[in-house]
Amino acid sequence: MAFVMMYNTKVRPEMKSRLSELRKDFHKIYDEYGVKVVGQWTCASDDTETFYMTQFENEDDYNQKIAALHEDERYLKLSAQLHVSQPCQHR
Numbered sequence: 001m002a003f004v005m006m007y008n009t010k011v012r013p014e015m016k017s018r019l020s021e022l023r024k025d026f027h028k029i030y031d032e033y034g035v036k037v038v039g040q041w042t043c044a045s046d047d048t049e050t051f052y053m054t055q056f057e058n059e060d061d062y063n064q065k066i067a068a069l070h071e072d073e074r075y076l077k078l079s080a081q082l083h084v085s086q087p088c089q090h091r
Contacts, residue, residue: 003056004038010083011048019048022081029075030054033065048083
């Protein structure tokens with residue numbers, strides 16, 4: 001069974017003009033680490049806010065890939081350009 005995470009991100013206002021480029025850069029890094037993005041959409045009332053879903057084989061696969069991403073300087077630099085990046089909470 002697949003392990004799916006949903007995230008909510010919001011770009012810093014001064015980075016809005018680079019939003020498309022930032023998304024492409026994130027996707028390149030995700031591809032390198034085998035993070036599969038299975039869905040992505042932009043908030044209708046705020047085009048700086050994006051939701052996306054990622055799929056992993058299982059929770060261990062998720063933990064390994066996220067740990068590797070958090071050690072990648074490119075990923076950290078891109079993440080610093082976001083205002084918020086967090087997993088969506090579920091109940």
